[in-house]
Amino acid sequence: MTHPGDDDLIERLRRIAAEADPPPGIVGAAARAALATRRLDDELAELVLDSAHEPELVRAAGDDVRMLTFEAGDVAVELQVQAQLHEAGRLAMRGLVTGPVAGLTVETPGGERTADLDADGWFAVEDLPPGPTRLRLTRPDAPAVTSAWIAL
Amino acid sequence: MAQDTGELLAAAADGNQAAWDELVARYNSMLWSIARSFRVNTADAADAVQTTWLRLVENLERINDPERLSGWLATTVRRECLRILRKSRVGAPLDFADELPDGADPLDTALLTDERDAALWRAVGQISQRCQELLRVLMTTPPPTYADVSAALGMPIGSIGPSRARCLDQLRRVAGDDDLLGAGEAR
Structure with missing residues (x-):
């Protein structure tokens, strides 16, 4: 049964919600700034595996390691992310790139870090902030590959 | 004048910042509310919402049906929140509770x-x-x-x-x- 006061009650709740738990200004600012992260010319590497969504894989690897795999055509990157040992709130990432890749950067909305790839395609980056992160892989004879954003 | 979601998406895909800002104005509070209804703290909710908008930017050309935008956004933010909750349940060290400026209850x-x-x-x-x-x-x-x-x-x-x-x-x-x-x- 619809109560005659339902619309008023919803409006009152709307006013209270806006007062008690509004989205912080910084969240709106980050949302508006997101448009500038667009990479029209890059190929998108989709996330094809994330241990955070598959608990049985987490147990296999140990609870503290998150495993992620991105793929785009002949390029793939496998990542292991975990909390930095001696620095609370920072992350360490190591990974393996397969395919014809020349260079790799780790991007956050606020900046980017270049990682060195060894001869076998391994790389490691430390002291990363938690939050949205993506990888960009440059290729010698093809457009760069950018991974989907993922919150670390 | 209220612009149609499909027009806003198309304009944003052309790089129109005003159209993008309008999409944010329309849906940011909804995304925030969904995240907070999972009882995640403000920093985690902020990460989930920001990741959702970044994911929309990279998928702007791929949203074929504007009617389903709010569903796509809601599903994306919910998925992020579930991951965050799972993370804190297993007690993995990716838990920055001590570092957060505010673990406020929604x-x-x-x-x-x-x-x-x-x-x-x-x-x-x-x-x-x-x-x-x-x-x-x-x-x-x-x-x-x-x-x-x-x-x-x-x-x-x-x-x-x-x-x-x-x-x-x-x-x-x-x-x-x-x-x-x-x-x-x-x-």
Whole structure:
């Protein structure tokens, strides 16, 4: 049964919600700034595996390691992310790139870090902030590959 | 003049910042509400919402059906929140609770000066999870269309009205005090 006061009650709740738990200004600012992260010319590497969504894989690897795999055509990157040992709130990432890749950067909305790839395609980056992160892989004879954003 | 979601998406895909800002204005509060209805703290909710907008930017050309945008956004933010919850349940060291400026409960009433508002807001935290989620989406600013609510929560449009009535009844029962509700509604 619809109560005659339902619309008023919803409006009152709307006013209270806006007062008690509004989205912080910084969240709106980050949302508006997101448009500038667009990479029209890059190929998108989709996330094809994330241990955070598959608990049985987490147990296999140990609870503290998150495993992620991105793929785009002949390029793939496998990542292991975990909390930095001696620095609370920072992350360490190591990974393996397969395919014809020349260079790799780790991007956050606020900046980017270049990682060195060894001869076998391994790389490691430390002291990363938690939050949205993506990888960009440059290729010698093809457009760069950018991974989907993922919150670390 | 309210612009159609499809036009805004197309303009944003052309790099039009004003169109993008309008999409953010339309849906950011809804995304925030969904994230907070999972009881994740402000920093985690901020990460989940920001990741959702970044994911939309990279998928701007791939959203074929503008009607489903709110559903896509809601699914994306919900998925992020579930991951965050799972992470804290296993107690993995990716837990920055100590570092956060604020682990505020979404139903914290510190910012509310009106006692009756505070009591009503606490009552929202005691109704069923499903009702909390529905009411929190319904109470976002600007008011969402039923089509958006339907897409965001994956419920048929026809069931929103009856569910809303049922959840508000539940809220009235929990809040208990008729004066409390009556006083607020009369204003």
